[in-house]
Amino acid sequence: MKKYTPMIRQYLEIKKDHEDALLFYRLGDFYELFFKDAEVASQELNLVLTARNNSDEKIPMCGVPHHASASYIYRLASKGYKIAIVEQLENPAEAEGIVKRGVVKIVTPGTIMDELSDQSESIFIAGVHDYDYGYALCLNDMSSGKLISFNVEHDVDKLIASLLNYNTKEVVVQKDLDQGLKRRLQFLNEMTVSEVETVEILNESTPLYNHIDNQFNVEAIQLLLSYLHATQMKALYHLRPVQLISNDGYLKLDYNALSNLELLETLQSKQVKHSLLGFLDHA
Known part of the structure; x- marks a missing residue:
């Protein structure tokens, strides 16, 4: 088995229980992604893919700022991905060794809530x-x-x-x-x-x-x-x-009628704005 740093070992242990999700792993003011997750996220979100040195191996990684993460999470979930949010579960100042972390929430395509804007349609x-x-x-x-x-x-x-x-x-x-x-x-x-x-x-x-x-x-x-x-x-x-x-x-009304009449979203932009629902929301 490859020798990894304690942090990467922790990441892999958490990832093992969430193979079907992209792991947003909290490190300071950023959520970091590693290995295959980083490659997927960098492609889907147009992020710069970098690498983390681990002995003789370079581990693919990319990240997003914690304060701006909602929009990135929304974009991924809208494309069908599940996102497991990993947070620190103890005060770093009181931790012995590596800070304990764990999944606190899994955002899925159907459970987007905090990530929605006021202009978003109901999901x-x-x-x-x-x-x-x-x-x-x-x-x-x-x-x-x-x-x-x-x-x-x-x-x-x-x-x-x-x-x-x-x-x-x-x-x-x-x-x-x-x-x-x-x-x-x-x-x-x-x-x-x-x-x-x-x-x-x-x-x-x-x-x-x-x-x-x-x-x-x-x-x-x-x-x-x-x-x-x-x-x-x-x-x-x-x-x-x-x-x-x-x-x-x-x-x-079937799906085609709802779509062609632009009742819930516009045909071209797929947004609520300028649809009938969008106008009613501002009436």
């Missing part, structure tokens, strides 16, 4: 539960705390249309979900599929959905809430009780 993350003759969905807009749940027919095209209508950027599914359905979802542009192996039911979250009787909807809600708590690593007090929605009696 949803969805939990999908397949109950053989239909799909139960639970969607959340992290910035507002809104939670909704509804059901669609057991038709993959209708499921995808429902997800696109809500500007869903991330879909959370159980690991044993049908592989064919997973592939259809993964094929969609600008939508990340995240898997959960074990759903953790948290007692503090039950008041958000204890008014809902349909067990299929409850399972979709529990799936999504379990993922949110695992990635945000804190109590989500801003989440609102789940609103159960029935699509009966409503005029439905």
Whole structure:
């Protein structure tokens, strides 16, 4: 095994538990990335790729200022990446040896919140539960705390249309979900599929959905809430009780209609500004 400095060994130990995320490792006033993460971030963010000397090896590295990190994190998450934020967990002045660090939050394409600007459109993350003759969905807009749940027919095209209508950027599914359905979802542009192996039911979250009787909807809600708590690593007090929605009696606009009418974002710039929603926000 290669001989690394204590800091790089710490970085690699944390990275081992977060292989699917880019590690933003806090060093002073910067978040640093190393190895493959640095190469990816430098390309996606147009950052200068440098190297850190480690014995006879040069380790690729790049970094972003802590005070300006939100915009970089947003750009990466918008491109489908997950970002694990590593902070110092003790006072450096009191540390014995290397300062203890750990992941305090994982920003994903569907859990962007602090990184959003006032001009940004709502971004949803969805939990999908397949109950053989239909799909139960639970969607959340992290910035507002809104939670909704509804059901669609057991038709993959209708499921995808429902997800696109809500500007869903991330879909959370159980690991044993049908592989064919997973592939259809993964094929969609600008939508990340995240898997959960074990759903953790948290007692503090039950008041958000204890008014809902349909067990299929409850399972979709529990799936999504379990993922949110695992990635945000804190109590989500801003989440609102789940609103159960029935699509009966409503005029439905498909994704193409929403896009061509520029209701939520403009066709060219893909921004809320100058869309109908943008004008209504300033009315």
